[in-house]
Amino acid sequence: MSEQPTRRDVLGHAARGAALLGLGGLGAYVARKGGLAGPWQIDAGLCINTRLGLVGLDACQLCATSCVLPLSAVRAVNDHAKCGRCYICPAYFDVKSALDEHGLPSGKLCPRDAIIRKPIGDIDPRDPANNYYEYVIDETRCNGCGLCVLACKEPAGLTSLRLEVRYNLCTNCNRCSIAQACPKNAYERRPARTT
Numbered sequence: 001m002s003e004q005p006t007r008r009d010v011l012g013h014a015a016r017g018a019a020l021l022g023l024g025g026l027g028a029y030v031a032r033k034g035g036l037a038g039p040w041q042i043d044a045g046l047c048i049n050t051r052l053g054l055v056g057l058d059a060c061q062l063c064a065t066s067c068v069l070p071l072s073a074v075r076a077v078n079d080h081a082k083c084g085r086c087y088i089c090p091a092y093f094d095v096k097s098a099l100d101e102h103g104l105p106s107g108k109l110c111p112r113d114a115i116i117r118k119p120i121g122d123i124d125p126r127d128p129a130n131n132y133y134e135y136v137i138d139e140t141r142c143n144g145c146g147l148c149v150l151a152c153k154e155p156a157g158l159t160s161l162r163l164e165v166r167y168n169l170c171t172n173c174n175r176c177s178i179a180q181a182c183p184k185n186a187y188e189r190r191p192a193r194t195t
């Protein structure tokens with residue numbers, strides 16, 4: 001006599017099938033969130049401070065405050081190819097501060113004075129707006145607070161500044177504490193670098 005499958009057999013079979021089907025997605029999730037060994041990095045397209053279309057928000061400072069290290073492994077970096085080399089850079093200056101005798105904002109935005117402003121070429125004092133400047137992050141001071149990164153985006157910035165996990169500083173925690181805190185799920189495992 002052939003045995004009829006019981007309701008429990010059918011449900012168990014369906015559950016195992018669903019579990020197997022789900023393994024592909026789970027594998028991708030585990031790879032992205034820490035199951036495999038590639039280093040942690042930030043997807044700038046998801047981060048509040050760089051994602052275009054997210055406006056009117058305060059800077060997210062969780063990269064600075066959530067790392068297990070006393071000074072976070074995250075730094076601002078400037079993509080000089082995208083930078084406008086602005087005379088009055090809103091990421092360098094506190095553009096809401098009073099003007100000084102040169103007509104420049106008297107305050108700086110960075111609370112750690114971690115951005116260096118260097119003139120490019122000869123400066124023409126008669127035409128200041130047509131002078132150009134390079135903005136370089138002092139990585140010994142920066143803690144990745146993101147204030148300059150947000151300012152480089154808004155209101156019509158070029159988003160040349162972004163946050164990066166610096167591989168030479170990061171201890172590559174199995175469960176990155178910033179990834180756990182990030183409200184935009186912007187942390188991911190990148191493929192291990194070979195160089």
Ligand code: SF4
Pocket residue numbers: 042046047048049060061062063146163178181182183184185186187
């Ligand atoms: S925690 Fe996430 S959203 Fe916040 S600054 Fe870091 S990457 Fe951006």
Ligand code: SF4
Pocket residue numbers: 075076109110111112113114115137141142143144145146147148149
């Ligand atoms: S991320 Fe914060 S600490 Fe780093 S340069 Fe920008 S404003 Fe300064």
Ligand code: SF4
Pocket residue numbers: 040066067068069072073074165169170171172173174175176177178179
């Ligand atoms: S993996 Fe660890 S050390 Fe690296 S950024 Fe995340 S919390 Fe900091």
